Amino acid sequence: MSDNVRTYTTEHADDEQESESEADEELHCPECGGQLATDTEHGETVCADCGLVVEEDEIDRGPEWRAFDSREKDEKSRVGAPTTNMMHDKGLSTNIGWQDKDAYGKSLSSRQREKMQRLRTWNERFRTRDSKERNLKQALGEIDRMASALGLPDNVRETASVIYRRALDEDLLPGRSIEGVSTASLYAAARQAGTPRSLDEIAGVSRVGKDEIARTYRYVVRELKLEIQPADPESYVPRFASDLGLSDESERRARGLLDTAKSQGIHSGKSPVGLAAAAVYAAALLTNEKVTQSEVSEVANISEVTIRNRYHELLEAEDGIAMN
DSSP states (O other), rough: OOEEEEOOOOOOOOOOOHHHHHHHTBBOOOTTOOBBEEEEEEEEEEEEOOOOOEEESOOSSSSSSSOOSSHHHHHOOOOOOOOTTTTTTTSOOOOOOOOOBBBBBOOOOOOHHHHHHHHHHHHHHHOOHHHHEEEEHHHHHHHHHHHHTTTHHHHHHHHHHHHHHHHHTTOOOSOHHHHHHHHHHHHHHHHHHTEEEOHHHHHHHHSOHHHHHHHHHHHHHHHHHHHOOOOGGGGHHHHHHHHHHHHHHHHHHHHHHHHHHHHHHHTTTTTTTHHHHHHHHHHHHHTTTOOOOOHHHHHHHHHHHHHEEEEEEHHHHHHHHHHO
């Protein structure tokens, strides 16, 4: 019997109860008394012992479409949007649109517009019933805004939302601003996902200062016991190379320079952003691609002096390996 066959099992019916005996008869073959099985592929109920087809042309209660992999199944599913931590109510509540139009695109009358506005007001009040939900709504909006400005993917936003929810549940917010904790959560989530942004970049889109972000970040990581590895300079290389329009060869050379720096121990105590920017600049020169220090400085948001210093250190390490 194929895998898509479901076998029915039944307990021994009590002879004294007529209803149970009838149910028992329905689950056994009328010809030989054997067990019945449902073949979902052919829509038939057959006897597993003698092969008698008891029912055929059964109603298929599954979807009318076919899917051959999980992606197609998700795309064709009609159960609505999945729940998400990026919304304070996880996307389970109703959202009334701002357009004053009906299903056919026609404008509503003034009386209907007033009614819809009242419904929006009450709907918004029901969605945020207490101070905790209002706090969460404001923070998740901040996380989404900053993540959009920094070009961070959805998985980072989800992780940042989960970190903020944990901080809120463990009562870490008293004495700290909502913007500060939400920014620290996004900074931690980006580093966890391997798509880090420098503290200067984070501060550039945040509503709080760099010092407060760093202080709140250390506090959140310590209290929530988050396991965050030090930022790897190589994780910055693809973004810098893409923003500068460099070739894949330059990106590979930059990774090679950073690997050499790691083997020589040059990366210890240095800013990963500075090392990555210097490696990209050096790799562009080695592959004869025209990039200036000021362009790299603007993309990486660090000074040209830092790029020059790290640049010389990287080339010295490369020359040391070549001589050995």
